[in-house]
Structure formats: C-alpha cells, structure tokens
Amino acid sequence: MILGVDIRHEQGGFVLQARFQSGGRLTALFGPSGSGKTTIVNAIGGLVRPEHGRIVVQDRVLIDTEMDVFVPKHRRRIGYVFQEGRLFPHLDVRRNLLFGRWFTPRRERTTNFDHVVDLLGIGHLLARRPSTLSGGEKQRVAIGRALLADPQLLLMDEPLASLDEARKAEIYPYIERLRDEGGVPIVLVSHSVAEIARLATSIVVLSEGRVTASGSAPEILRHTNLFAQAGPAEAGALVEARVLRHEDGYGLTILQAKAGPLTVPRIDRPAGTPLRVRLRARDIILSLHRPEGLSALNVLPGLISSIDDTGGPSVDVMLDCHGDGLVARVTRKSVSELGLVPGLSVHAIIKSIAFDPEALGTVAPQDM
Numbered sequence: 451m452i453l454g455v456d457i458r459h460e461q462g463g464f465v466l467q468a469r470f471q472s473g474g475r476l477t478a479l480f481g482p483s484g485s486g487k488t489t490i491v492n493a494i495g496g497l498v499r500p501e502h503g504r505i506v507v508q509d510r511v512l513i514d515t516e517m518d519v520f521v522p523k524h525r526r527r528i529g530y531v532f533q534e535g536r537l538f539p540h541l542d543v544r545r546n547l548l549f550g551r552w553f554t555p556r557r558e559r560t561t562n563f564d565h566v567v568d569l570l571g572i573g574h575l576l577a578r579r580p581s582t583l584s585g586g587e588k589q590r591v592a593i594g595r596a597l598l599a600d601p602q603l604l605l606m607d608e609p610l611a612s613l614d615e616a617r618k619a620e621i622y623p624y625i626e627r628l629r630d631e632g633g634v635p636i637v638l639v640s641h642s643v644a645e646i647a648r649l650a651t652s653i654v655v656l657s658e659g660r661v662t663a664s665g666s667a668p669e670i671l672r673h674t675n676l677f678a679q680a681g682p683a684e685a686g687a688l689v690e691a692r693v694l695r696h697e698d699g700y701g702l703t704i705l706q707a708k709a710g711p712l713t714v715p716r717i718d719r720p721a722g723t724p725l726r727v728r729l730r731a732r733d734i735i736l737s738l739h740r741p742e743g744l745s746a747l748n749v750l751p752g753l754i755s756s757i758d759d760t761g762g763p764s765v766d767v768m769l770d771c772h773g774d775g776l777v778a779r780v781t782r783k784s785v786s787e788l789g790l791v792p793g794l795s796v797h798a799i800i801k802s803i804a805f806d807p808e809a810l811g812t813v814a815p816q817d818m
C-alpha cells in the first residue's frame with residue numbers, strides 16, 4: 451500500500467471523515483468544490499493536523515492520533531506542487547530546481563538532477579528566470595523542484611487548473627512520464643474527468659467530506675453516477691489499446707483493444723504505442739444484432755455483465771467485451787423494449803469521432 455488515510459477532522463462547520471487506501475502510482479482525488487480534497491492533501495502534507503486518525507505513506511506512519519504520532523511537515527518527505535508554481539522570481543530555473551534539495555539530508559539525496567531535467571524536458575530553460583516562462587513550463591519546473599527534494603510522495607493540488615487547454619495538453623505527457631518512470635507516487639487533486647481518465651491509476655471520489663468511492667481508475671470511471679456533478683454522462687470506460695496502423699488517406703488510426711479494433715481520428719503515435727482510451731457512456735449505443743449499413747465504424751460484440759439502475763430515465767449497462775469493461779448509457783425505455791438483461795449478448799456501437807482526445811494518454815502496460 452502506498453497511501454492509507456483514515457481521518458476525521460472538523461473545520462468551521464465542515465466535517466471531513468475520509469477513509470481510503472491506494473496502491474496506485476497516481477491517485478486522483480475527485481469531488482466538487484468544498485468536498486474536502488485540499489484538506490486531505492494538507493493533512494498528508496502536514497499543513498493540517500487532523501483531530502483523529504491515521505495516515506500512512508509508503509509504510510511510514512505520519513499521523514496516528516491513538517499512538518500519539520505526528521511527524522512534523524519538514525520531516526515528512528512529501529513534495530507539493532501548487533496550482534500556481536510558486537517559483538522564486540529572483541532565481542533562474544537551475545537554482546529554483548536545486549532549492550528543492552536544500553531541505554533533504556545529503557545522504558538521502560538520490561534523485562539525479564539530469565534525469566529530472568530530462569524527464570520534464572526543461573534542459574533548455576535552466577538559465578531562464580521564471581517570469582520568462584510559459585505557465586506550462588513553470589509547472590514543469592515546479593514539479594522538478596519538488597522531485598529533487600527526494601519525496602516519498604508528490605502532492606499535486608490542481609496543478610493545471612490555471613492553464614488553458616493547449617498548455618494542459620503540453621504538460622500531460624510529462625505527468626504521464628513522471629507516473630510511469632519517475633518512481634514517486636503521486637496524489638493529484640482534479641476537477642476534470644478527462645484529466646483523471648488520462649492520468650489516474652486509482653481514483654478516490656469525495657462528496658461532502660466523505661469518500662463515496664475508491665478503487666482502480668477503470669473500475670471507478672465506469673460508474674457514471676459518481677461523476678454526475680461533472681456533467682450528466684462525463685464518465686465512461688477506460689480501455690487499454692495499442693496503435694495498430696494509420697489510414698492516412700482518411701485521417702484515421704486503427705487501435706487494437708481486447709474488445710476489438712477501434713477506429714479513431716488520427717493519433718500521431720507510431721504503431722505499437724500503448725494508449726488508454728476513454729469511451730464515454732453517452733457515446734455508446736447498443737444493438738441486439740450486428741448492424742449493417744451503418745456509418746459508425748466501431749461495432750464491438752459483448753455480453754451484458756450488469757445493469758446499473760439509479761432510478762432516473764437513463765440506465766448504465768455494463769458490458770464485458772472480451773475482457774474490456776465498457777459502459778453504455780441508454781434510456782430505461784430501451785432496456786425494457788430490447789429486453790436487456792445480464793448475460794445477454796449485444797453489440798456496442800461507437801462513432802469514431804466520439805473518442806475523447808483529451809483523455810487519450812499513453813499508458814504503461816502494467817497499469818491497467
């Protein structure tokens with residue numbers, strides 16, 4: 451277990467009572483404003499002292515109120531990356547990066563400077579002052595500074611929230627590399643389902659100070675009702691696929707997933723690249739028979755594994771498509787008229803343009 455949190459804390463009229471464990475390399479904390487995400491991050495980092503409970507990071511107990519253990523902030527070895535990078539304006543990038551090390555005892559400094567610079571692609575920025583960097587570059591430097599302090603855990607509290615979509619897209623691949631090659635587990639606070647679909651290996655969903663769900667990213671994202679606040683059907687399945695080939699004449703790429711081949715708008719990655727793809731529940735329709743004469747390019751056969759009926763007009767139908775878990779959001783009327791029940795074989799139909807390009811990320815093969 452990388453992270454174990456079981457705390458109770460009151461502040462103002464707000465009661466946080468959060469309990470979860472995560473073994474994921476990137477754990478996303480997701481929930482509406484005021485649900486307690488930052489309070490949890492601050493409790494892990496030592497900025498908030500919870501009244502009751504226990505926090506364990508990489509088998510090290512940071513807080514245990516029953517045992518009277520409270521490791522002070524500066525002894526925790528927790529890295530922080532804030533929404534605005536908080537770099538020192540009077541120091542160049544190299545000195546900003548090295549600043550991270552000053553608080554780490556010499557014998558514990560194991561992170562290699564050049565490796566971090568390379569991982570984050572900031573070698574060409576070393577002599578520059580923060581005021582001359584773009585928002586995305588500043589965040590990459592802030593991440594590097596936190597990493598060079600040799601943390602046991604990296605806390606990122608909405609690190610991309612102040613960036614526009616283009617800057618976010620520029621920084622995602624670096625966070626993916628950090629997740630897959632950085633060797634430091636990450637806790638990321640995010641409001642965006644697309645962002646966590648792309649980056650998270652584990653997800654903790656919070657609501658009003660309580661954990662409403664936690665588990666692996668593919669498992670949690672399939673339950674669309676957990677993400678109701680982000681839009682009626684923002685959630686969907688995460689599947690792992692590889693780039694099979696490109697059809698340049700049509701501007702398309704064919705991916706291979708366990709569920710079958712998937713045709714998507716062209717992705718500029720070489721054949722063989724592993725990717726995670728988010729298939730939103732609202733973009734999938736179901737058919738009892740293999741359709742013919744249909745313009746949609748993706749038709750995946752599968753079995754209904756369960757039906758999530760939360761009482762509203764739409765229902766989430768969980769599918770097992772040769773080992774890939776998909777979810778389709780259909781009307782309650784369709785469930786009844788088509789006679790959809792667990793065990794029935796169906797065809798999932800997805801338009802190729804329905805893939806969420808924002809959520810298309812690379813994935814380490816052992817991830818999913």
Ligand SMILES: Nc1ncnc2c1ncn2[C@@H]1O[C@H](COP(=O)(O)OP(=O)(O)OP(=O)(O)O)[C@@H](O)[C@H]1O
Pocket residue numbers: 461462463464481482483484485486487488489490
């Ligand atoms: N120092 C404090 N004193 C009193 N109440 C506080 C304090 N800090 C936060 N709160 C309250 O605790 C609740 C949880 O806040 P928190 O910042 O953890 O939420 P959040 O999920 O991170 O929200 P956001 O997404 O808006 O950042 C809120 O109701 C907030 O008003």
